[in-house]
Amino acid sequence: MTTTAEAPARRTGSAPRRRTLARPRPEGAAAALVVLALLGAAIWAFSDLRLNLATIVDGFGNAADFAARTLPLDFPPIGELLGLAGQTLAIVVCATLVASLISVPVAVLAARNTTLGGAGRFGARVVIVVARAVPDVVLAIVFFRMFGFGGLTGVLAMGLHSVGMIGKLYADAIEQVDEGPRTAIRAAGGTRLQQLVSGVLPQVLPSFVATSLHRLDINLRVSVVLGFVGVGGLGQAIADSLRTLDYQRGMALASVVFLLCVLVEIVSGSIRQALLGVREERGRKPGVLAALTGRKPGVQVPVQRGAGLVSGDAGSYRNERSRPAISPQWTAARLRRAGYWLLTALIVAASIWGADISFAQFERAITNFGPTLALFWPPETGGILGELLAELLVTVQIALAATLIGAVLALPIGALAAANVAPSPAVAKFFRGVVLAVRGVPELVLAIVFVVITGLGAVAGAFALGVGSVGLLGKLVADSLEEVDRGREQALRATGANRLQVFFAATVPQAAPAFVAHVLYQLDTNLRSATLLGLVGAGGIGYYLLNASRVLEFGVVTTVLLLTFAVVMLVELLALWLRKILHA
Numbered sequence: 001m002t003t004t005a006e007a008p009a010r011r012t013g014s015a016p017r018r019r020t021l022a023r024p025r026p027e028g029a030a031a032a033l034v035v036l037a038l039l040g041a042a043i044w045a046f047s048d049l050r051l052n053l054a055t056i057v058d059g060f061g062n063a064a065d066f067a068a069r070t071l072p073l074d075f076p077p078i079g080e081l082l083g084l085a086g087q088t089l090a091i092v093v094c095a096t097l098v099a100s101l102i103s104v105p106v107a108v109l110a111a112r113n114t115t116l117g118g119a120g121r122f123g124a125r126v127v128i129v130v131a132r133a134v135p136d137v138v139l140a141i142v143f144f145r146m147f148g149f150g151g152l153t154g155v156l157a158m159g160l161h162s163v164g165m166i167g168k169l170y171a172d173a174i175e176q177v178d179e180g181p182r183t184a185i186r187a188a189g190g191t192r193l194q195q196l197v198s199g200v201l202p203q204v205l206p207s208f209v210a211t212s213l214h215r216l217d218i219n220l221r222v223s224v225v226l227g228f229v230g231v232g233g234l235g236q237a238i239a240d241s242l243r244t245l246d247y248q249r250g251m252a253l254a255s256v257v258f259l260l261c262v263l264v265e266i267v268s269g270s271i272r273q274a275l276l277g278v279r280e281e282r283g284r285k286p287g288v289l290a291a292l293t294g295r296k297p298g299v300q301v302p303v304q305r306g307a308g309l310v311s312g313d314a315g316s317y318r319n320e321r322s323r324p325a326i327s328p329q330w331t332a333a334r335l336r337r338a339g340y341w342l343l344t345a346l347i348v349a350a351s352i353w354g355a356d357i358s359f360a361q362f363e364r365a366i367t368n369f370g371p372t373l374a375l376f377w378p379p380e381t382g383g384i385l386g387e388l389l390a391e392l393l394v395t396v397q398i399a400l401a402a403t404l405i406g407a408v409l410a411l412p413i414g415a416l417a418a419a420n421v422a423p424s425p426a427v428a429k430f431f432r433g434v435v436l437a438v439r440g441v442p443e444l445v446l447a448i449v450f451v452v453i454t455g456l457g458a459v460a461g462a463f464a465l466g467v468g469s470v471g472l473l474g475k476l477v478a479d480s481l482e483e484v485d486r487g488r489e490q491a492l493r494a495t496g497a498n499r500l501q502v503f504f505a506a507t508v509p510q511a512a513p514a515f516v517a518h519v520l521y522q523l524d525t526n527l528r529s530a531t532l533l534g535l536v537g538a539g540g541i542g543y544y545l546l547n548a549s550r551v552l553e554f555g556v557v558t559t560v561l562l563l564t565f566a567v568v569m570l571v572e573l574l575a576l577w578l579r580k581i582l583h584a
Helices: 002-011 026-048 051-060 059-070 079-109 118-133 136-148 151-175 180-186 193-229 234-243 247-276 288-293 333-355 360-376 384-418 425-441 441-453 457-484 487-495 498-535 542-548 554-582
Strands: 303-305 306-311 317-319
Touching: 026 384, 026 554, 051 059, 051 079, 051 441, 051 542, 059 247, 059 441, 079 118, 079 151, 079 193, 079 234, 079 247, 079 333, 118 151, 118 498, 118 554, 136 151, 136 193, 136 498, 136 542, 136 554, 180 193, 193 247, 193 441, 193 498, 193 542, 234 247, 247 317, 247 425, 247 441, 360 554, 384 425, 384 457, 384 542, 384 554, 425 457, 441 457, 441 498, 457 498, 487 498, 498 542, 498 554, 542 554
Parallel strands: none
Antiparallel strands: 303 306, 306 317
């Protein structure tokens, strides 16, 4: 009886009660409020811009008229078409190469484990953020005044802007390396440069190449926008056709850009998968760039020093006393790898030639550097500061509404594109194809289409960016869903849960933080893109930017740049803070 009476006493005594949920943190609560505030602002922007399906339905007549004026498509002669496509690809390749080369030292300084000090890391991070915040079209306007016509303007504009993305991803890759090889080299007396070249570079090289290929896809679509400010290639040909209302030629060239984007996306995507080890995990052969790096994905590269090899463990050595440390034999694999590197070098050389880069332009730029900067400083308002601020607000509204549209559409499409969520592999492949097709259409082309359907203004810009967001967000959502822990899904299935219950109870909770981070990244991207869509009348401050550059009011261009930069930086810092809270 005593034992029976004491048991409830112990249960109701001073023993602490277990919590089933973690105690809310102030940072988490603040982050949740900010996310809700952004959601409310997006809904307000959607409503204030009067976005609805009725607008699109009413514009079907305009779309039919436009199709009648567009069809049949008028392609230029094959020689001219190949020349334009080759020039576009050459400029894009050179721009991506310039960005990759600049990003390597910037990333080394920005990475926590390789930086030279706190000041160096802060400075490198500032360079990355500023490069992301300054629109490439503004850089193109500045460089056009310095270098004049030619591919060099597009190469530098896209290249410097791309440092913002490539430098950040390079730095993240460096911070995630295995420190074992580098520590072993340092213990053996290696210098800092030797540690980087032999201990860090072999590990991050596949990620570096994959990141550069991903940026190559983006730059190909950006090249269309820069054609409207004088950068040669397909983009400039499209701009010239639209200015003369030659829609048959303009849409024909736009379809060529679409095919190029899809082709480059397929090729680079398959190479990235093989390079990062996805295909190896599925038992497939490695791709071209896996052979280029001379390593199997997922297998650490040993570092050669003296007569031994340094493995991933700092204290683990495997001596090879039976043979000296000499160059490896010229096997078939090494010959193939050397051939791939030679092919890459030839492509780069052909791109430098095809981009029509004249080094004499650098002399002109040095001469005109001071006078060119004087044109852009000090900032001027041109008596339209009120209009600029109002259009800046419209630009923010376009970005918010487009992100909301993209998120709503990308969640179901991305879920059906995920292999672990789709009802069948065929469904997953179909929606992966849908995402790929949407990613292949440049936002500026979508803006032109929606301007025709809905008329000039912010509605066209919001719908264009919203549909364009499905391409990136849908892919990121699918990848995030496929990366969740499958054990929780299997556990729920074992209890008899159906597919829908498994999705909402096991899959979505794991992928939710990544989805929020992806939406924030898309908002950051849409804010910069919304600045550019005004070039074709899709609303926002971009219209004033283009007009100011055409009438040589470069002080107004600087004012537009500063206003846009301030808003982009605010969103960038907010997104960085939220991502830090989500990953804490």
